[in-house]
Amino acid sequence: MIVTVRKNSEKQNVERLIQQLTLKGLEVNYSEGEHHIVLGLVGDTTGVDITWIRSFDFVQEVTRVAAPYKKANRQFHPEDTIVNVAGVKIGGHEKIAVIGGPCAVESKEQVLRIAHEVKDAGASLLRGGAYKPRTSPYAFQGLETKGIEYLCEARKQTNLPIVSELMSVDKVEEFEKHVDLVQIGARNMQNFDLLKAAGKMTKPILLKRGLSNTIEEWIMSAEYIMAHGNPNVILCERGIRTFEKYTRNTLDLSVIAIIKQRTHLPIIIDPSHATGDWSLVESVSLAAVAAGADGLMVEVHDQPECALCDGSQSLKPKKFKEMLEKASQIAKVIGREL
Amino acid sequence: MIVTVRKNSEKQNVERLIQQLTLKGLEVNYSEGEHHIVLGLVGDTTGVDITWIRSFDFVQEVTRVAAPYKKANRQFHPEDTIVNVAGVKIGGHEKIAVIGGPCAVESKEQVLRIAHEVKDAGASLLRGGAYKPRTSPYAFQGLETKGIEYLCEARKQTNLPIVSELMSVDKVEEFEKHVDLVQIGARNMQNFDLLKAAGKMTKPILLKRGLSNTIEEWIMSAEYIMAHGNPNVILCERGIRTFEKYTRNTLDLSVIAIIKQRTHLPIIIDPSHATGDWSLVESVSLAAVAAGADGLMVEVHDQPECALCDGSQSLKPKKFKEMLEKASQIAKVIGREL
Amino acid sequence: MIVTVRKNSEKQNVERLIQQLTLKGLEVNYSEGEHHIVLGLVGDTTGVDITWIRSFDFVQEVTRVAAPYKKANRQFHPEDTIVNVAGVKIGGHEKIAVIGGPCAVESKEQVLRIAHEVKDAGASLLRGGAYKPRTSPYAFQGLETKGIEYLCEARKQTNLPIVSELMSVDKVEEFEKHVDLVQIGARNMQNFDLLKAAGKMTKPILLKRGLSNTIEEWIMSAEYIMAHGNPNVILCERGIRTFEKYTRNTLDLSVIAIIKQRTHLPIIIDPSHATGDWSLVESVSLAAVAAGADGLMVEVHDQPECALCDGSQSLKPKKFKEMLEKASQIAKVIGREL
């Protein structure tokens, strides 16, 4: 960490800051320039609060050199983490995972029907929302516990592990017991109490990027889960919010290479929420595979116009299958397998 | 709600959609143009899901004409809502409320000392974080229950009602019992389970705008709280996230007039989080009062450089007092009082 | 276009608006709802100004149904436009074009050396900036006319058509004479006088998307060029500006499918400016090809650390060649050729 101090600052104040930094176990390198004094902090700075240093009024600028995360940091963990989701491995250099299923569980029949379809198309996990985060209190909020039950039934029939979103700390027990991959949604990416609770679960966590969160904040949320005891975190990009109006969100595919450089965690892409439009899903899904994603999570519905939420972004099973066939060929080009 | 249908769509499909809309209690006005058919939906459309209509592949565009919120809507509630926070009234055309205090409660002495200072400066409520949402798991997370205790002690000594942030549904009881104005933070603006829980509390709620949430989404989150039974919601703008790097966030003051046009709820401004820089706080605070804000929430710390979080955005008590004096004069110009 | 009028509006005012719309050659369908009157406008609305209609105070909402562009609109021109750049065809379903070269022309030797390298690697066009848009007046502004000369020399030696950025209307003649593909940069995407001038050129235009422009505005800028007489426009996505700090810009690859649905123009991707980091270029370039891009424009420099601008985003020739080999295999999967 580099602290730039105004040259005309009172010496005793700067010394007081240096003393406090030293008490935190840091070594402080002091060097004077024409207009500024530069303090180089050496040691573990992950626990040092940048805004605290900035609150000294003689400090002009503070720059972090080392990343603020440790457990997620590839520097200290060079090997790829491969997360085992009830037998399906996500991450590493070989297999690319495919998660398919409806946005929301609407009925037992619906989820069973679609589960068989996505399995037949080549998916290795089944997704379905039982608790739904909806902008409006008047919109369908999910089947809740019934929804989890139907997903379990679908898993029994298809052997596909199930993925579902956990929205509240008071449902942790239910998810720990029944769900194979526990999703933390974009709107809860910085619900820190939920992250802490997820850190105490034994099930792997699928952590979506928030609507306007930086990559660093996203990794810090993974770090929360890992620091509280759960090393099995999979990151999921689902588009960020920008000024663009033709798509629901703006999908940022550069995150794939960045996440792989900076962390050892698997990263998957959700093209459905990213675009909000089924007719764009194939194009960006193939792009995600080519860019090196470790998986895709795609909304599939056999009757999109009857879906209780987000039907307009769901692929029909036939289209889903065709897309996976193309994705599979692209995977081969980069030495991987779908 | 206006639904635009492609002209070459199959008639029976369009009729099926009309039928379904009619079953929801809506009247459908049908009119044909050169290239499009336009369906005008008449009736209560707040429960109609736009994405559901879009999922019909012959639908080109859906436009909401009526607002998706009812309880927060000024159209159905022309009078200003005035929220009573333990005797202090927020909202209406007269008084402008001032909330002051430290970002975080750090010790009993600290909060007592600052509580007396902010009271002396003219604040009518005391803020202080006991549970702190921090980006890093390694940063100070707040004194938790101890912090609430110290705030209660400060209230006892100063008679200032207390404001503190609720982060999780499992702390609702504690806040219901001890806190006068319950804050929902920006990062939890769409934590829908927390909103539902807040809707069942008897204490008024201070709802901050999310980092990248539209004004409509923000009102919808207020609607969640109101729809679950709590009519006492105060909105708080604290800046949104943009590309700008000189400020922590970009403060959007146009929301004041917009919120007053569209809703009947009070709106206050947090200049401290909005700018992240104490030297900008006075300028934007005076602006907020001139723009018609119903209140200010300002971070105050007597030793900013010792603050455990966000010291760089805290005003010292003396500066806070001077600012309130200017704000008070501006309030008079627009016929209000600080 | 759909105009929603408040129900309680004075009849004669609404009639006056209808009359004015009729005078513009539009047919107006009138229908009354419970709270609103809906006017459906039938006819060519591309010349109708939405803000003009909004300025009538009884108008609540105006929604465009038909796109505001005609010449770029795929609806009226279903066939892909294939642009011929001095013999190299860009667009259509077969060939994917590759443009390579340095950010800036720095010397005759530099551009000749790199020109041979990019040709050898498989590029079909050579890029190089002679006039450089730089944020700082103190930064290298380009070799200007000398730079164009060196590019011409490189074209002579390699037979690669040349691409360079036009920044001002007073250089149109020079570019018309010497440059094969005339680039309009992101910062000039809405420099409307420059667009009009480009519309009068006979050379094809490469139109970059602005830093914060919507896709619709970008197409409208292409429409400017086309409406002034030049049908040969190639669109180029180079990333948009968001809050993210790990990349220079956020590359939006969903535009590829969108541009192909809505327009008949070719679309290419610039991964270098999009990411600002050479180590991310391969990942997003392969993604762009998989997503269906008609071309790539990549910065290549043999001594990035000596580059006078943007060295940190330039690939070395060897890396560029290896990337093109992978891209070529991905192109085959989707039935195309690099």
Add this chain to the structure above:
Amino acid sequence: MIVTVRKNSEKQNVERLIQQLTLKGLEVNYSEGEHHIVLGLVGDTTGVDITWIRSFDFVQEVTRVAAPYKKANRQFHPEDTIVNVAGVKIGGHEKIAVIGGPCAVESKEQVLRIAHEVKDAGASLLRGGAYKPRTSPYAFQGLETKGIEYLCEARKQTNLPIVSELMSVDKVEEFEKHVDLVQIGARNMQNFDLLKAAGKMTKPILLKRGLSNTIEEWIMSAEYIMAHGNPNVILCERGIRTFEKYTRNTLDLSVIAIIKQRTHLPIIIDPSHATGDWSLVESVSLAAVAAGADGLMVEVHDQPECALCDGSQSLKPKKFKEMLEKASQIAKVIGREL
């Protein structure tokens, strides 16, 4: 400027960089930490290109400590610049300037009528667009030279200096001759050839902030004009582009205090383009005055529904006058005068 180098870098490479920096006249302070080497650059770094340093692959991070601008920098020019616009002074601590007038000049009668109205209301300058930047090539593009003529006639009748937008270098002569305050629009904020041309004019320049430009880029564009010879630059904030849909742009009023801290230039606010809605103009205009703006530029039209552009954001003269009366009282509170 601080350069952070990876510890394991080859010594001779780092030495080569240090040598090159020294050749640029900089002193380099070298200090070694546990994981990094830190180079502190001392001297004038405004001409040093950050991306050049980043292109050395052993460089991890480069941080600018000193601002990249000199002529606009308050550090080197502590006194406020007061710009004289044909006798009207803008800037300093006393007078707040008011610019009023129509978005576009539509006819001689229109501009004369409105000119008298805005003068009567208290404005000290008249605005009017003769050349109009329009997103659509099919929209009204302005009366061009005729428009400038009508503005001159209005100036003759009212003695109000005139403000109009210059869009292209080939109109510089016309503006130099006739216009008192030459506006560079938001879309041309980084049209560097236009900035250079403006730098050679003798008339003062009103530089609007671009739709998605940082404050630093904005100041750098002012620096372009100043570095080319014209010290008379007035900055104008007109809102930035965000995800918000209820307003045309998001007005950033924190820029007022920031511009005053970092530069010595006057800053005015355009509430009309910022909000796009006349009903929000008063609220944010009063806010701008309270925040310390040196002026307001407001669109005024006596028949907004007949305006050829942006009628929906124009105030009627009566409303404009009432607003200025309130603004005048707020100005007094902060020791200024309208």
